[in-house]
Structures are given as C-alpha cells and as structure tokens.
Amino acid sequence: MSQVGQPISVLQGVQAQNVVMDxxxxxxxxxxxxxxxxxxxxxxxxGSTDSTTLKQTGIIxxxxxxxxxxxxxxxxxxxxxxxxxxxLELIKALRVSANGQANLINVSGLWLKSLQMTQERTNDRGxxxxxxxxxxxxxxxxxxxxxxxxxxxxxQLGPGVTVPAxxxxxxxxxxxxxxAFDQRTLLGAVFAxxxxxxxxxxxxxxxxxxxxxxxxxxxxAVNLNSEISGVVYTIPSVGGQFVVPDLSxxxxxxxxxxxxxxxxENEIILPGTGIGRQLMRVFFQTWSSSAxxxxxxxxxxxxxxxxxxxxxxxxxSNGSLxxxxxxxxxxxxxxxxxxxxxxxxxxxWALRDAVDEGSTSDLRLVATLQxxxxxxxxxxxxxxxxxxxxxA
Amino acid sequence: MWSVTDQIGLRPIAPATSGVAxxxxxxxxxxxxxxxxxxxxxPLVWLGIFALITVGAASAAGSxxxxxxxxxxxxxx
Numbered sequence: 038m039s040q041v042g043q044p045i046s047v048l049q050g051v052q053a054q055n056v057v058m059d060x061x062x063x064x065x066x067x068x069x070x071x072x073x074x075x076x077x078x079x080x081x082x083x084g085s086t087d088s089t090t091l092k093q094t095g096i097i098x099x100x101x102x103x104x105x106x107x108x109x110x111x112x113x114x115x116x117x118x119x120x121x122x123x124x125l126e127l128i129k130a131l132r133v134s135a136n137g138q139a140n141l142i143n144v145s146g147l148w149l150k151s152l153q154m155t156q157e158r159t160n161d162r163g164x165x166x167x168x169x170x171x172x173x174x175x176x177x178x179x180x181x182x183x184x185x186x187x188x189x190x191x192x193q194l195g196p197g198v199t200v201p202a203x204x205x206x207x208x209x210x211x212x213x214x215x216x217a218f219d220q221r222t223l224l225g226a227v228f229a230x231x232x233x234x235x236x237x238x239x240x241x242x243x244x245x246x247x248x249x250x251x252x253x254x255x256x257x258a259v260n261l262n263s264e265i266s267g268v269v270y271t272i273p274s275v276g277g278q279f280v281v282p283d284l285s286x287x288x289x290x291x292x293x294x295x296x297x298x299x300x301x302e303n304e305i306i307l308p309g310t311g312i313g314r315q316l317m318r319v320f321f322q323t324w325s326s327s328a329x330x331x332x333x334x335x336x337x338x339x340x341x342x343x344x345x346x347x348x349x350x351x352x353x354s355n356g357s358l359x360x361x362x363x364x365x366x367x368x369x370x371x372x373x374x375x376x377x378x379x380x381x382x383x384x385x386w387a388l389r390d391a392v393d394e395g396s397t398s399d400l401r402l403v404a405t406l407q408x409x410x411x412x413x414x415x416x417x418x419x420x421x422x423x424x425x426x427x428x429a
Numbered sequence: 430m431w432s433v434t435d436q437i438g439l440r441p442i443a444p445a446t447s448g449v450a451x452x453x454x455x456x457x458x459x460x461x462x463x464x465x466x467x468x469x470x471x472p473l474v475w476l477g478i479f480a481l482i483t484v485g486a487a488s489a490a491g492s493x494x495x496x497x498x499x500x501x502x503x504x505x506x
Contacts, residue, residue: 388438
C-alpha cells in the first residue's frame with residue numbers, strides 16, 4: 038500500500054523535523070550547552086587551513102576559537118620582528134558555512150576582535166601590550182587580560198615589535214565567532230539539528246612571511262594548537278511540539294579589501310547588498326606602509342556612508358570625531374592603535390537605526406585620506422542580517 | 430515580540446516562512462508497491478465484479494417475471 042510520509046518542515050532552507058517557531062515557549066524550556074566542536078590539537082601550520090565539521094546538534098549561537106602554544110626563537114635574534122598582522126591576523130580568515138549559506142562568517146581575527154569589543158561587558162581597559170615602539174600600551178589594544186600575544190619573562194611580542202631576545206614565548210588567543218547576531222534572542226543563530234547539510238568551520242592561518250621576519254641568523258619553531266568550543270541551545274519539546282526561536286534570518290560578517298584608494302575622497306562600494314538585508318555595522322581600516330593608519334584628524338578627513346546618487350545620511354568631518362563616537366558607543370578606543378573605524382547602526386536600537394539595503398542602492402563608504410598612502414590597502418567588514426530564503 | 434521583524438525590522442522574503450515552520454508542498458509519497466489495473470487490490474476490479482453480478486441477476490429474474498406482464502405508464506389526467 039502507498040504510505041504518506043511524515044510532514045516535512047523547511048527551516049533556514051533545509052528539511053527539518055516538524056518544529057514550530059515559538060520564541061515565548063522556547064526560551065524558558067531550552068538549555069544552553071557548551072562542548073568541544075574541535076578538541077585541542079596542533080594547527081596544520083602557518084599558511085595552511087584547518088577544516089572542522091561542526092556537530093549537528095541544536096541551535097548554534099557562537100563558537101569560541103582558542104589558539105595557544107609557543108613561539109621558540111633561537112640563534113641570533115638580530116633582524117627578527119613581528120609585522121602588524123601579528124597576532125590578530127594570525128587567523129587570516131575564519132569561515133563558517135551552514136545550511137546552504139556559504140561563508141556566513143568570513144573575516145580575519147582582527148575583525149572578530151573588533152566586533153567582540155563592540156559587545157557590552159567586553160573591553161580592553163588597562164590591558165598592557167607591546168605595540169610598535171611602545172612596550173606598554175594600555176588602551177585600544179583590543180586585547181583582554183587573558184590574551185597572550187607572546188611572552189617570555191619580561192619580553193613581549195606584539196604588532197610592529199622587534200623581537201627583544203631569544204626564548205620561548207607563550208601565546209594564548211581567543212576569538213569569539215558570533216554565529217547569532219544577538220546572543221540573547223538568538224537572532225541569526227543556525228539550526229543545526231539536521232542531517233541535510235554540513236556545517237563547517239575553516240580557519241586559514243596567515244603565512245609566516247606575512248606575520249613576522251626571521252633574522253638571518255635566527256631560528257623559529259612554531260608550536261601552536263587550536264580548539265573550537267561551541268555554544269549551542271537545545272530544541273525543547275513543549276506540549277508535544279518541538280519549538281525553536283525565530284530562525285528566519287541569518288547573521289553574516291564578511292570582509293573585503295581594495296587597493297584602489299588614494300589621497301582625498303574615496304567611495305568604496307559595499308558588495309553583496311540587496312533586498313532583505315539589514316546592515317548593522319561596517320568596520321574599516323586603511324593600511325599604508327605595512328601598518329594601519331590611526332583613525333584621527335591627521336589621517337582622515339570626511340568619513341561616512343552614502344547611497345543612491347549622493348544621499349549621505351551620516352558624515353563625520355574627520356577621523357578624530359569618529360574615533361570619539363566609536364569609543365562613546367563601545368567603551369573601547371578601537372581607532373587609536375589598530376586604526377579601526379566603525380559605522381554602527383545597531384548599538385542603540387537596531388529596529389530604528391539599521392540600514393535597509395533594499396532601499397539604499399549603491400551603498401558605499403566614504404573615506405577621505407588626508408595624505409597619499411604608500412602601498413595602500415583599504416579593508417572593511419560588513420555585519421548584516423538577512424532573511425533566510427535570500428542567498429548569501 | 431521576539432520575531433526578527435520586531436527586533437530589527439527585517440521582513441521575510443516571500444514565501445513567508447516566519448511564524449510557524451511551513452510544511453513542504455510535496456508530501457512524501459512512496460511508490461514502491463504500485464497496484465496493477467487487474468489486481469484484486471484495485472477497487473475498480475471489485476466494482477466491476479459487483480456490477481457484473483448485479484446485471485446478471487437482474488437479467489435472470491426478468492426472464493421469469495416479465496413473460497406475461499405488460500408494463501405501462503401514464504402522465505397527467
């Protein structure tokens with residue numbers, strides 16, 4: 038005889054059990070889980086990629102990626118130094134794909150740290166790190182006290198730092214990967230309770246040549262490990278039905294870059310805009326002479342965003358003003374040391390301030406450089422939320 | 430209160446899938462034991478059998494009873 042199968046539900050574009058979106062019943066009944074998605078093990082190596090298949094359980098809200106180990110410098114240290122990619126861009130790109138959406142997350146460690154610093158309860162106040170020629174920078178490092186950028190006795194590694202001496206330098210970095218846009222309501226979280234698709238997390242490590250310079254008579258042994266810990270919520274059964282929160286949206290955080298910037302005003306088109314997307318934040322950073330430009334009045338003139346012909350809803354007359362506004366909003370001086378600027382549309386009230394990309398054609402950044410940059414690179418990262426049926 | 434629309438103003442793209450997860454339009458039917466046209470599991474076969482029995486019985490009864498009976502009908506006054 039013919040048999041009629043069980044009703045099939047589609048959630049975030051994948052087939053799922055017969056679940057019901059009911060946030061009011063979900064929140065009191067679910068349970069938060071934390072477990073290893075990848076156990077601590079040696080990284081594949083600088084310049085290589087670690088691929089991890091995430092466990093298909095519950096609703097994934099966030100991942101915590103920890104990289105720890107040692108850098109062992111030996112020989113004659115003269116001529117050895119760290120680039121400005123160390124340590125945050127040790128993760129050149131972290132990519133998360135889920136439920137048919139490629140690269141929901143595709144950013145470097147710098148952008149992950151920058152976004153982490155925009156969250157409440159997180160700041161870098163008073164954390165001392167070596168940066169450039171300064172051995173004890175205590176504001177704007179984007180580091181937390183637990184972060185170790187490389188320590189051997191009293192010697193520290195950091196961006197733009199000349200390696201002080203041979204020795205074994207301990208390293209301990211942690212990056213929060215926000216799968217959900219909002220960790221409270223789980224807006225943008227990924228439905229993982231399905232065998233219909235793979236959930237993957239790839240970590241591309243920056244090459245050694247881009248991270249540091251090993252002096253002619255120096256030696257270096259890199260002994261780093263990585264682990265991934267997941268924050269997952271169970272799908273509870275309430276009154277005989279499996280209930281989930283509103284999972285009709287995805288959260289995306291992706292970066293791009295261009296070398297086509299020059300002195301005076303630049304307009305950088307934001308790729309991937311479209312109907313059904315809300316822009317939450319845009320971070321940017323300009324590199325000149327292999328180091329980021331601080332966000333200040335000396336380096337930047339007008340900074341803002343624009344769409345259509347010439348509609349310019351927000352414009353800051355110089356970099357210093359934006360740096361002030363960013364510190365007001367986040368409690369962290371993201372522009373002072375790392376040269377990160379942010380146009381934020383959600384820190385106060387996303388419902389009111391988020392930019393509807395369906396009504397802002399040719400959305401673009403405005404960045405005015407006061408001086409001609411040397412071998413420039415303008416990097417930027419967009420944080421968006423988009424309706425689940427829409428392609429990434 | 431906790432919907433995506435309420436939180437950030439983002440409205441779902443058609444077809445609407447917010448609220449209750451929608452079943453797919455194509456229910457899953459299995460076709461691994463299809464019924465042949467002359468199978469006794471086919472209800473049409475049984476319908477035909479009953480029809481043949483009924484007509485055959487009526488024919489037999491009519492040949493007995495209708496021999497000397499005239500049937501007439503009238504309408505109106």
